[in-house]
Amino acid sequence: MKLGDRLKFARLMKGMTQEETAEGIISVSYLSKIENNQAIPGEEVLELLFHRLGIHRGENGTTPSWHESVMAWYKAMTDKDVPTAKERYETVKKQCGESGDAEATVYFQLMRIRYLLLLRDVKGAEAAARSVQEWYEALDDTMRYYYWKFFGLFYYCQEKYDDALQCYQKAEGLIGAERRPNWEEADLAYLLALAYSRTWKVFPCIRYAERALALSQAEYDLRRSAECHILLAICYRRCGEMEKAIDCCLLAQKAARLADDRLLIGIVEHNLGHLKGLKHQYREAVQHYENSLMYKAEAPLADRFITLLALVREHYAAQNYRKALAAAEEGWQQLRQSDGGVTGHYEYYLHFSVYRLLLSGEGEAFERLLKHEAIPYFQKRKEYEDAARYAEYLADYYARERQYKQAAHYYRLGCGLLRKRTDA
Structure with missing residues (x-):
């Protein structure tokens, strides 16, 4: 932040007017010029302004001492280095708090x-995000960049992929406000690619994934x-380019092994x-899935469930x-023994319940589960492929029960859901 921007930000964060800030020190018009970086005040005036706004002296308008610690903490988070991020948290919190600098407070909260x-x-994260929202008008472009990037990540974690994409795009519009390191640009490009992938926009996903890769x-970031x-393998699979997808997976395998990252x-x-x-x-498919479960032994449950479900479907x-x-x-069984239980992993409760009933006798419970829970749930979440699959299972069930009108209805529903997925 330039000196003028820093003074203006501190004033806005304290809820003070220019008149209140300037009173007894300088004229309002001169303060306005300082805040717009059109004038540089003398040392005595600067000391008085810093004192009134609660800014600690000593940096002379240059990068504050806490800033380096905040950015090192942020880099650890970007690298998904949880131990280092946890280790730095209290130190950064204390340093930002003791600085008495409003800018430090906002950076820490972001x-x-x-x-x-x-x-x-x-x-x-939702509570932290709400506390920052009220400061938005006081943020400079750099702060707004992080604001939109982190809100995008927040929405992504909530599976609100369209909202996430919009936030990432706003961050992208601000990335040119100042020169950023390659790893920062790579991270945003990768997040954009992820959001495009989740919204089934294949070609933008490829473009951003290739930029992030370069x-x-x-x-020399092997993990990223x-x-x-x-991500490129997923895109090429969706385009029907199976051999290119496999080649991308093999390149990913090589990089992941060099990084020694089991997950x-x-x-x-x-x-x-x-x-x-x-x-x-x-x-070969079963062997890869079993290998995946072995490497994911210490991974979060959701990472293991997705592979267990794929293994069920492959055997089926x-x-x-x-x-x-x-x-x-x-x-x-893993679902029942988990801390979150059914509530914490509801989608997998539905998936595993469907196959347990499908493979052990179907019946009315199978019909009720698909008709009233599974299909509506995945439709609402725009998981069209899963909803279409289960619509087909229900149509097959009705066909076996000679309820042909119902069977035709769910076959049509399945086809319509697959078209939605393609058009998404």
């Missing part, structure tokens, strides 16, 4: 949103490079399993119903 999201504390490779290759290797194995399954290479598609039921039961 970065705290990112910190709580790193810890997967979405409720805490910037990450220039920084692997993540970009995974990333597990994610790559999962994607390879999906690609092999689409090519009807059942044994290959008509190996015994193994499919065993995998569904394993997922169900």
Whole structure:
């Protein structure tokens, strides 16, 4: 922040008018020129203004001493280095608090949103975000950049992908306000690519993923490079470019192994399993999914559930119903034993419940679950592929029960949902 911007920001944060700030020190017109960086006050005037606004002296308008600590903390969060981020938290909090600088307070509160999201504390991040919203008009462009970036991440964690994309785009519009390091530009490009992927906008996703990849490779960031290759593999799969998708996965696998990141290797194995399954290479697909579960042994439950579900579906598609039921039961048991239980992982409660009933006799409970819970739930979340799959299962059930009108209705619904996914 320039000196004038810093003075204006501190004044706005204290809720003071220019008249109140300038009284007994300088004229309002001169203060206005200082705040607009059109004049530089003398040392005595600057000392008085700093005292009135509660700004600690000693930096002479240059980058404050706390700023370096805040940015090092932020870099640890961007790198998903949870231990380092936790270690730095109290130090940065204390340093920003003791600075007496309104700018430090806002930076800390902004970065705290990112910190709580790193810890997967979405409720805490929401409270932190609300506290920052009221300061928006007082923020400069750099602060607004972080504001929109972190709000985008917050919405993404809430699975509000359209809102996340809009926030990231606003951040992108502010990224040119000052020169930023490659890793920062790579991070925003990757987040944009993720949001485009979630909203099924394949070609923008490829463009941003390739940009993030180029910037990450220039920084020798193996983890982010692997993540970009995974995202590109997903895009090429959606375009039907299966061999290119597999090549991207293999590049991601190499980078993840060099980074010695077990979770990333597990994610790559999962994607390879999906690609092999689409090519009807059942044994290879199952092997990749089992490898993925092995690498994800210490990962959060949601990361394991997604692979267990894929394994259920792979066995089911290959008509190996015994193994499919065993995998569904394993997922169900893990779900029941988890801290969050059914409430914390409701979507997987639905998935595993559907397959447990499908593979053990169907009946009215199966019909009720699909008709009144699973299909409406995934439709509402715009998870059109899952909703279409379950609509087809229900249509097949009605066809076996010779309820052909109902069967036709759900076959049509499934086709319509798949069109929505394609048009999304």
